[in-house]
């Protein structure tokens with residue numbers, strides 16, 4: 209076993225840090241509650257970082273998932289939020305694996321150059337919740353392609369994206385053998401859709417630029433379909449291991465930010481005539497948080513390593529997402545406690561990062577469903593959902 213980081217990871221980490229240094233805490237604070245970090249995303253794009261996992265023949269960096277995850281980790285570790293742009297990396301896997309050669313040639317170079325953003329994916333619907341096969345958004349075949357109608361909730365970055373990956377039903381639920389059948393994935397061109405797509409901002413605890421998206425008979429050409437009609441849910445599930453590994457990396461980045469910030473404050477802040485970090489009650493939660501983050505990071509790297517070798521990575525990807533989101537949340541609490549009242553000051557960034565990292569236990573998939581996956585698919589217990 210070799211635990212040393214490959215030079216490519218060092219290089220991407222350094223390149224990402226160089227961009228992040230230009231966007232400090234003030235930048236992220238000023239964006240709250242719901243402004244989009246346009247300049248930051250442009251800077252990452254210009255540095256070629258958001259195109260890292262796009263194959264070189266389509267104008268990208270041609271990296272694997274492990275290397276791409278270093279970029280997201282570094283953004284969060286630097287005090288920023290990868291949520292501004294992570295969807296491009298989550299969604300790309302689906303396009304790379306299931307998109308046609310024509311779709312890749314048409315879309316990927318423009319995405320790699322930043323000319324077109326693929327930052328939005330619309331899966332969640334209010335009534336269906338985590339039970340995705342119950343979604344009601346439907347796509348009907350027409351002579352030219354499909355007409356999509358429905359309502360998506362919680363679509364992050366839809367107002368800042370040119371393209372959106374949409375999951376829609378192409379065969380009614382009652383006509384399919386298995387609940388996950390009959391769903392299809394489409395790349396919707398939000399600019400071309402005109403008034404048939406309406407986007408309404410959703411106010412939320414974190415700045416993910418989330419919105420509701422109303423699809424009112426959106427006409428898309430036949431080549432908007434990604435992969436095989438009716439197999440969209442399976443195509444989506446295929447990409448989930450990548451998504452979970454990337455989320456784990458973001459959590460590790462957050463966790464390290466909290467641990468560093470807490471350790472520094474515990475060393476510098478003096479109360480009762482000595483640094484607060486000299487008290488075990490302050491020091492040990494930070495040390496424990498550090499241990500949990502580092503352990504989660506090992507599982508994240510193992511999952512990414514398996515994924516990049518094309519080996520089954522489902523167990524490790526789910527473990528990594530669970531462990532890393534729990535570790536970053538514990539680190540967030542240790543950091544907030546260490547800061548006392550100062551943790552609640554906006555200018556210290558702790559309260560913002562605290563809110564931001566909390567999301568990872570719930571979205572894009574809640575940890576209960578991750579546990580259900582581990583219970584059923586890794587440990588062979590009966591289905592619990």
Ligand SMILES: Cc1cc2nc3c(=O)[nH]c(=O)nc-3n(C[C@H](O)[C@H](O)[C@H](O)COP(=O)(O)OP(=O)(O)OC[C@H]3O[C@@H](n4cnc5c(N)ncnc54)[C@H](O)[C@@H]3O)c2cc1C
Pocket residue numbers: 328329330331332334336337338339361362363364365412414416418567570571572573574575576577580592593
């Ligand atoms: C900030 C943010 C950004 C988001 N961005 C996007 C996006 O870009 N695109 C998108 O499609 N979606 C997005 N989402 C939605 C997100 O994916 C969902 O919120 C998430 O999958 C959980 O679904 P839900 O909210 O419907 O919860 P529900 O399904 O209603 O579940 C509520 C709670 O019950 C639990 N639960 C439900 N059933 C079971 C069971 N059988 N066993 C155990 N526990 C269960 C869940 O774990 C959860 O804790 C976003 C959400 C947030 C908060």
